[in-house]
Amino acid sequence: MNRLAPDIVTLRVAHCRAEHAANGEQYHLAVMHYRTCLEAAERREDCQAVRFFALRLAHCYDSMGLTHKAQEFRALGDCDSGSLIS
Numbered sequence: 001m002n003r004l005a006p007d008i009v010t011l012r013v014a015h016c017r018a019e020h021a022a023n024g025e026q027y028h029l030a031v032m033h034y035r036t037c038l039e040a041a042e043r044r045e046d047c048q049a050v051r052f053f054a055l056r057l058a059h060c061y062d063s064m065g066l067t068h069k070a071q072e073f074r075a076l077g078d079c080d081s082g083s084l085i086s
Contacts, residue, residue, distance in 0.1 A: 011040040011049075018056065027060045034060065051077045 018033035034057045041049035054077035061070035 007040050007044065011037055014040070022056070022060060025063070027064045030060045031057060031064075 014033045014036040018030045018037060021027070021029035021033060034053050038050065038053040038057065041053055054073045058070040058073040058077065061067070061073060
């Protein structure tokens with residue numbers, strides 16, 4: 001139980017930083033923080049959170065003009081198939 005609390009705090013801080021960076025069109029920073037969020041969501045095996053952060057990453061990569069990378073994260077956002085990132 002002690003392991004979950006720091007993950008939640010880390011996730012919330014990283015998400016706030018990612019949103020702030022994305023709103024300021026600092027997509028390289030947003031990607032860094034969203035990846036932290038995505039990793040935390042994966043550790044928690046939270047499909048809904050994985051989907052959310054994967055789609056946020058896809059949006060950032062689209063905004064950066066990296067459509068191939070965006071497609072990869074958009075596909076990852078479909079975690080109904082039972083596969084999370086490794």
